[in-house]
Amino acid sequence: MQCDYFDAGACASCTWMGRAYADQVADKQRHVEQLLAPALAGRPPVAWLPPATGPEEGFRNKAKMVVAGTVEAPTLGILGAGGRGIDLRHCGLHEPGLHDALPVLAEHAARARLAPYDVGSRRGELKHLLVTRSPDGELMVRWVLRSTEPEARLRKHLGWLLERLPVAVASINVQPEHKAVLEGEREIVLTEQATLAMRLDVGVDVGDDVGDGLRLHLRPQSFFQTNTTVATALYEQARAWVAETAPASVWDLYSGVGGFALALAGPGRSVTGVEIAPEAVVSAQLSAAEAGLDRARFVAADATAWALEQPPAAHPDLVVVNPPRRGIGPALTGWLESSGVREVLYSSCNATSLARDLAALASYDVEAARLLDMFPQTTHHEVLVRLRRP
Numbered sequence: 179m180q181c182d183y184f185d186a187g188a189c190a191s192c193t194w195m196g197r198a199y200a201d202q203v204a205d206k207q208r209h210v211e212q213l214l215a216p217a218l219a220g221r222p223p224v225a226w227l228p229p230a231t232g233p234e235e236g237f238r239n240k241a242k243m244v245v246a247g248t249v250e251a252p253t254l255g256i257l258g259a260g261g262r263g264i265d266l267r268h269c270g271l272h273e274p275g276l277h278d279a280l281p282v283l284a285e286h287a288a289r290a291r292l293a294p295y296d297v298g299s300r301r302g303e304l305k306h307l308l309v310t311r312s313p314d315g316e317l318m319v320r321w322v323l324r325s326t327e328p329e330a331r332l333r334k335h336l337g338w339l340l341e342r343l344p345v346a347v348a349s350i351n352v353q354p355e356h357k358a359v360l361e362g363e364r365e366i367v368l369t370e371q372a373t374l375a376m377r378l379d380v381g382v383d384v385g386d387d388v389g390d391g392l393r394l395h396l397r398p399q400s401f402f403q404t405n406t407t408v409a410t411a412l413y414e415q416a417r418a419w420v421a422e423t424a425p426a427s428v429w430d431l432y433s434g435v436g437g438f439a440l441a442l443a444g445p446g447r448s449v450t451g452v453e454i455a456p457e458a459v460v461s462a463q464l465s466a467a468e469a470g471l472d473r474a475r476f477v478a479a480d481a482t483a484w485a486l487e488q489p490p491a492a493h494p495d496l497v498v499v500n501p502p503r504r505g506i507g508p509a510l511t512g513w514l515e516s517s518g519v520r521e522v523l524y525s526s527c528n529a530t531s532l533a534r535d536l537a538a539l540a541s542y543d544v545e546a547a548r549l550l551d552m553f554p555q556t557t558h559h560e561v562l563v564r565l566r567r568p
Contacts, residue, residue, distance in 0.1 A: 179235045179555060181270055188264050189256060192271070192555035199234040199554060206559045207549050213529040217537040218544055227548040230415070232407030234554040238271045240404045241280060242360065243307045245287070245294045252287050252294050254280055254307055261297040271555070275311045282342050283307060283319065290335040292321070292328050300356055303328050308351075308361070310374060310396065313406055316346040318374040320398055322353050322361050329366065336368055347374050349398045365398050373397050373461060378406065380413045380441050382469050392441055395464045399457040400435045405552045412550050412562060413441040416498065416523055419546070419564050423521060425495030431481035431510070436462030436474070438498045438525070443474040450494075451476040452484045482510045496521040505531030511538035522565040527552075529561055536563070543568050 183189040184196070194202050207229055218224060246263025247253035255266030267280040287304060295302035306322035319339075321332065329350060339345060348369045353362035373395040380392035392413065396402055403409035420428070420442050430439035433451030435458050443449040443466070451474070453459050459478040466474040477484060481499075486509065497519050499506050505528065514522060515538070522542060526532035536544060542565035550560040 179270060183264075183266055183269065188258075189266055189269075191256070193557060195555050199231075202234075202554065203229050203231055203549075203551055206551065206557070209557075210529045210549055210559065210561055213533050214536065214544075214547075217533045222543050222545075224544050225546040227415075227546060229549040229551060230408055230411035231551045231554075232405060232411075235270045236273055236277075237405050237407060237554065238276065239273055239311050239402075239406050241269075241272055241276050241307070241309045243267070243280070243309075245292075245304045245307055246296070247294050249291055249293050250288055252284050252292070252304070254284055257297065263294070273311050275315055275317070276309060279309060279311075279317060279343050282339070283309065286335060286339045287321075289338065290328065290331045292323075292331070295324055297356075305353060306360060310402070312346070312374050312376050314375065314377060316344050316374060318347040318349075318396065318398065319343075319345050320349050320351050320361075320365075322351045324352075324354055326350065326352060326366070333368060345369070346371050347398065351398065361399070367398065373464065376402060376406070378410045378413065380410055381417065382440060382443070382471070392437070393465060393468060394435050394437060394440070395461045395468075396435060397457045397461045399455065400461045401455075401458065402435060402437075403552060408550050408552045408560070409437070412525065412560065413437055415548055415550075415562055416525075417441050419523065420496065423496070423566075425521065427494035428496045428498065429485070429494045430498045430500075431485060431506075432500045432502070433462060433476065433481075433498075434458050434500065436465055436476060438500060438523075439474055439476070440465055440469065440471060442498070443469075443471045445473075447473065448494075449474045452479055452481045454478065454480050482507070482513075485510060486513055490518065493517050493519055495519070496523070498523045498525070500525040501531075503528040503531060505535045507535070508538065511535050514539060515541055520567050524563045524565065526561045526563070527558065529559070532561060532563070536565075539565060541567060 243254040253263030253265035308320040439451035
């Protein structure tokens, strides 16, 4: 991939920009295998599946843009030296629909007189513009503001925006503090619709068929993988492994909006998703109800604390963990070691913490693993690992 911003030295976020994509994937595979090797020593060999990849550009379904510049000419991108705005609205990583939407959103911000927040003077209102695009082409647009002062102007000019872009959800996020935080706790939804539907080509077992795909509902503060193509491969790989053992009960810890839980749910199988973010739980519950998955339930709780509180009789056949970069840690690995759980699927975005956790899960064999390249042009990656008791 070639990028004018990278070549000009304006943006160095993609540290592997310009490298052949096949070489990037091969290097990530070698790196992950080397990191995990000490933790896997003395266990049966791991079956590494071919890496899952997608497009090397135009793959990001979400744009997270810092807003700077002036009211009349806002920049959407990052901050450079001295807090100067560097406009990246034509970034080649964004899906085409996002790429086309950003100039319109910049014009809308100017029309609504949204003063960009200036870090140095601590003046202005608009800090970030967050935009997510669904596979059906709809958009969720969120303006991160210092206060609610511009709300009336945003509402006044929302019609202009809706005439030009397929915006399904629009909201204000209020982040009043002067610190490097992407968003605040308060959200004001401006549209009648409050969720963005992400339809993935992943089977959902309903009755005697697999439905027309996995439809996940995203609320404004819900997390979803930024690479729709590779996220689909992630859930499909989990389904394939689970189909081989057909567990009767599954827990999805750190379940987010329910991607793994809903992909694995079906007749004869109970699934429980546990997620600390209430907005994500509401999203997952809506998706489960819409799909008719009445044996899928979701709980708003800390995943580790919740698991440790459950009686042994309630322990499932299989546990899915999809933790943040820090991994699942000693409390949850200790619980898994002492539990009767036969199988674990571990989805990791940090192979270093994954290696530490796998070393602690000594009673499990690591049967199979797969690298999923969610983030081309960077060193980041996702790994899905299948663990089973011998």
